[in-house]
Amino acid sequence: MSQSGSTAGAPTVPATPDRATIAQFLAEIDPALLLAVLVHLTGDRSKLDQYGGALHPVVIRTARVAHEVDPEGAAALREELAGVIGDGVAGDPPLGVPDLALFKQIAEMVVGEDVPDEFLRVLREQAGFVGNERSVEALVQPPASFDVVVIGAGLVGIDAAVKLHEAGFNFTVFEERDEVGGTWSRNRYPGVAVDTPSHYYSLSFELNSDWTHYYPFGAQYLRYLKSVTDKYDVIDKVQLRTSVKSMAWDEAKAKWVLQIVQDGQHRTVEASAVVTALGFFGTPVKPDIVDADKFQGVVMHSSEWDSSVDLTGKKVTVVGAGCTAVQIVASVVDQVSELTTISRQPHWIVPEQVGQEVSPAMNWAFTHLPYFNQWFRLRTYWYGSDKGYEVSRIDAEWAKDHLSVSPANDVVLQVCLAYLDATFPEHPELKAKLTPDFPPFAKRVVKDPGYYAALKRDHVQLLTGSIERFTEHGYIATDGTEVEADVVVMATGFQLDWLSTIEITGRDGQTLAQKWDPTPRAYLGVTVPGFPNLFITSGPNAAILHGGGNNFAGECQVHYIVECLQTMLNRDVKTFEVTQETVDEYNVWVDAEMDRTVWQHGGTAHGYYREGTGKSIVGSPWRMVDYWNELREPRLEKFLLDGKALEAAPFCPRVVWAGRAPPPARPPSRRLCPRRCPGSAGPGG
Template sequence: MTLTWTSGGPAGAQERVTDAALGAAIDAADPGALLMTVVHATGDLSVLDEFEAKLAAAKHVRGADAAASQTHYGAQSGADAVPPGQFPREISEEVRERARAVLTADLPVRLDALDPETFRRMAALCTASTVDEEFVPLLLEQAGFEKSRRHVPVTTPPPADFDVIVIGAGMVGLNAAIKLGEAGFSYTVFEAAEGIGGTWWRNTYPGAAVDTPSHYYSYSFELNPNWTKYYPPGPEYLEYMRGVAEKYDLYRNIRLSTSVLSADWSEDDQSWTVVTRSADGTIERHRARAVVTALGMLNAPNIPDVEGLDTFEGEVVHTAEWDPRLDLTGKRVVILGTGCTAVQVVANIVDQVESLDAVVRSPHWIVPEKAVVNDVPEGERWAMRHLPYYQEWFRLKAYWLASDNLYPMPRIDPEWAATHLSASQPNDRVLQTALQHLRTSFPDRPDLIEKLTPDFRPYAKRIVKDPGFFAALNRDHVNLHRASFARVHPNGVTTTEGEFVEADVIIFATGFKLQFASYIDITGRGGRKLADEWDDGDDPRAYLGIQVSGFPNLFVTAGPNSAPNHGAGHNILSEEQVHYVVECLQHLVESGNTSMDVRAEVQEDYNRRVDQALDLTVWAHPGETATGYYRNKKGRVVVSCPWRLVDYWTMLRRPAVENFHFVGGVAEG
């Protein structure tokens, strides 16, 4: 392969490169990614041999079994502990000394072409782990070294009347717009909100932030070297998305403040009719050959129906509908919720309020993560902008440490689970890490430890990274209640434990209702309603989590059983599903067909395999006590994807045409 500079690299940089700035960058840089910069700058592949040997020797001294047992959430402890994916201290210093010796202000690049095996070795050394050959194509794309490769042959451009409608302008919708435009398809994006950004337009509560690392939670084809924190705050991420939309000139094809009311398939003319309503109430009808829903699965605030809520004389706000005019200074605040949002809010408002009562019905497993609140040093930001391929290798490492190495975590080992709360030995390391964080955070508060200890296995609900929540609970004016709301009064709340809490403000950090695309009135072949097929959204099923039998040329992104709940982030789901959509549409163009519809028996078989694969996970296990949005009312897991990320990514490289009915052209079925 041939490597090229990213937009943030030296070719486009306007800053002056000085030895002082280079020295500061070397001091701040991640050693694994920095060593790869040394290889690129020198072209000396013997560096790989040298440091592979050093790392192997260090692992042998510390114990190979101990090193292999480390996970993202459960590293070894002690003075000689080496965090997962990192080099021992002495090797890190050797890397920095080597970088100081060979890197200069001229920043040469003598190695800009890598064969797959060399890349694999570099990836393994960068991450201080084993990287098998099967991961190479995925890592090349997700690290930003190369764009997603087209697999369906492109010999014919899409006709001018091949219109595609995208519903939603969040992460997936913008990605779809970019890739459809690059592939030559005409498209329009309809967004109900007044601005782009989806989740990050909607969530503006105090402390709103992404819980996936910044340098990975972005498009692989649009890396950002300027993140100010290792986990991006919501406003900064929204600015990133706006910058992407401007760079790719997307606004001209985006209709804001325009809701999609319905979509109806016409078998006669092989097209969809989409009905929209704009902010002024104008109703319009639009024709499209294909429809892509980019709505996410969590997009309607879940506001509990609590008796007496309408009698409350203070202010009530849901985190998804935050009022920026709300002043919490000196207020008595009660917050209901326990997930990522609740802990972010508590940590960020604790210094403003007179009193803060956190009402927690069912606590999550919470793990320490210093980087959640850490700033990215200027030296490292400089390295992202200037050091040869440093940014790509740093991104690769961020992805690798939070991806398929976590795949064993939610899986049940029946023999282990029979005698432990945890699901397996890997799962237990997460449990022990969380328990240790609890004990060290509350050394003199056994009551808080008891209230904050879940009774379900780690990963049955989302693991929460602590942004300062436990520290806030130690404050004198903060109280924790292991309860829910029983009744709201004009001046406060009575909990289900019978305790009355006075309040001026009630905050619901209760998340969202699980809604896939079926809340829009979508009608397929023969008058079939998607809502009926999916039991009003409670039991959604799709092929690959994207296509539904009976609904030709409809692509449901972030659909059922497609969420990578063991690791990584929504961004990889966005990219792999959009890639698949473009491949399907290009196949229609190349074959001369007008529509594709997944065969019913194929969809049924796929979902049977999904359920089987999920049976031995904490998400689906019959003995699991956790409740949450992963499961439907019948207990079936409808959110989580059962496959490894590399497996699902591979499945979506191109459509398996034998699995579809086609109309028109040469491949009718």
Template structure:
């Protein structure tokens, strides 16, 4: 049994009420609620009172038509009523919401139907299940009986794996090549780095953080959150830092894995494990572009994935190569400091509108998350809903669509027009930039990026957007194919990360000494449910082939879903008194046939799209073709009939 804290961030519950003492003055609490989100306050009011009449009475606050100016009277009345509920000793309903009531509230909240199939996912991923007293994994009793697991990587997924393995009673050790936890949030420190998934969802469902300072927080805050989770759950004491796993070899006789690691002094050691979980993520190191003369550049060359925080850009002429996610964050972050900024673009990106200039979480909302029961969970649901499966319809190809070159369906075209309207509004006075900034592929074909003042940056007098191909780099300039030279003191490579070969940094061999590299080839990885591979017993790949939710949400839900499945597989081994589990080849093949067939009807396979989602033959190897609710449901528990156990 895990004796670690139930929670790192304490979550308010009805037993904490009344906030101002029995029959206290509601005025101070009412004042605190002034900056909180009205829709969310309505859900809290309904949740605490179970009075569903509130949903009809105050429906106007949930109507998007009133987002800017309407429903203020209703919002004020909700605050008054809730302040009374929070500050009096009147009886309050506690315990889980009935499923139908939750669905009715959820549908009112987002002003659209929430189908029954989403309810289990929402209760789990928005944190209600644990908060309302559902049995935790640790309540199942000790597991493992000496069964030992090695986890590779101590980022978001690896920490989550440690938490859940510990809860389930399994012995585990985590190896990470870095000096601390955090993975990409530890190593990526370039200016402006942060999440483009809403902060209140980009976190663990079992650790709803009330203290995010911004709705899209910077990387340092994400790293701090992960550190606190690793420390609070005792995961850190299971981690070996500055140590890289170089090989994992399955031993047929003992049905165990020999895991070879290399420490900071170069010494290699072998640890035997019953199972191996790889949690190294999709991105496995910086991609350095093959540009003639790049090594001859006399100034500073900095890749966003390998940033030196001491680099001073003040007054420098800076050239950025690339216009993807990291470029769109670093450019606006440095534009005020540099003397000149040249952006070299190969392919433009679709840019999601910036909803408002100030993305700071109001203090009243943060207070509500710390003190008002259910506020944080309901707000998490709100951020999740509009950044997840609602987008799925926009990636599904309509074979009869009449504009297949630029969009894939009516919904896709509506999305394109929305993004176009935003670009046109932002660049209304710069038609030259507008022409360069609009992609020629459908929305979601590549990752849609959140605007961090990108368009506004491009309009600055000392910024130049260059779309001619780079021909070469000289000692002090970047030369394009048309012969134009752009002088530079610093060259920033925002050129992305190595994705394939997947798990390429580890020499993995399975049954009979078969290398995983031979099974997958250089760039054609496949797995059952994106997680397990025939011939490689008790090997579990997190963020594996065709598991990424590229239509929305974040890696957090992927990690939790897959780890839940992995622990289920380990429990299945224990229940069957077996030592090894691997997917049947026919089951694996049939699943991947379904994946390929489904992907033919998704925007990522559009002929105009070239992205890291695809391999050298054009097959999409990263994206999951299903909705999040579908994939989450698939991973609820392993089907013994799909596996060989011995």
């Protein structure tokens, strides 16, 4: 059980709590988690029968499930566990992993329902019980001459640094800012927080026991990321204040030649392989508003927050309705004299409060109780991952007569509508403005940090539309309302850059921008034909939108990239390049499956899920477990190794299609699936 992360702001817990305090802590903790720890520590399976039968799962919001147990049974369980841990457990005990049969039993007890076998391996990893299990054996150790460049030192770039370091690769990370952290370094606006649960939104190999809230605030998350670079000794591999301006493939050298600017100085560097870890958000969207030069106040984008601007007693406007906007509104509402928020299109908001603190009892358990952090993370991952997959799927018959797209989607819709009704019973006009006309998940669902409560305050108003033009002391909104303002905050998001900030030139002089015009395409979101030894994270159709977080997709992709690099060394090849046929075939299936998702819904006038052509190019159509499986190791028949192809084979999403009819569109290939899936008559059978 790792003890990484800053303890600043953590709940007060005695350094060495006495038995009475420990007993009090145990009384406050879900008995299912205590039973998981007891069985794990003792290896005694009979405890599951002794205590498990008395556990009754109860759905709650924070951890999604808790358990009730009769008082006598709960007391006996706590007493037995207290006897095992004695005066409290500190430090890191040897981390043992139960065999799969016992692991499955404990996992089902912790989540309160059946866990199919196909999820066990990913659960063991994502819960932090096992580290990164390599699929490609390291037959050849990476030579110093095989140098890898990672662009970006955010969450995924840090993960790539750790995994490359562990695999023995010579690598350098280029980061344009003056510190690591990516988006959590860049975004410093009031109330900035992660809307994925703290105990899941971290690297699976480095759990953090010190979260102060069940959703981490930006500053604490940034400290966590920095602690990872320190603990795994990769910070010296990061070159800060270094931006990559362009990179071109040199066929003769089989190297990428990068033009960089480091501390204002231009340099040229070469790399055998390049990993991009820039995300798909780069350039802030700043609306071009008439007469902006006339405004005497301050205008700033949320990602470029000016901390020298004091909002106290000011008239402030926040433009936007997404996660950032609602966090800012909830955070500054008590500070300002007047607050106006302008929404072009509302989001669905769920009553899941992001500000809930971790109690001293839970903090003690995360920090000192062996395996507690892992079992809690398993539960959090379970209810935040593929449990939400069906919510994103369109049931065509249901969608004909409902705003929601399926019965599962309708459950979320009814929760959101009930929250609106309960919050604004006496404000029908406000409720109407806050009710979207598209199904949940067509745009990102927002967790409420106190936004709805803020909108009911007397000094707050909500306008629908945007700013039409500025005046000297404010602006005129598109609905004609004239508003005075001292500060206008543009919480208007980012452009989908897709690496457009770097000129990337591959084989035959073709740039990636040309290759991706009009639509970005990649195989598994990672590799692109014509661009050998280039590996992309946060690529097209690779974001997990139905659950999880960028940490999951990033870990899958980084694992896959290391396996590809190791394959190059094992086979003594200089170039590794996906075939055009593979990308074309794969994306036929992506398009067909995306058409069955809510992200293709036409009712979202604004948002980043769909590009200008209407195609959804951000989200992944696969379940998380399927994406994880597909990225365990490269399928070499899909690639050119030193320009040579192995026997071709069609893309097979394996269990993705299990129990469902195939999509309406079929890939051009009709060969039998090489993995011999049951009933296969073509790709994905």
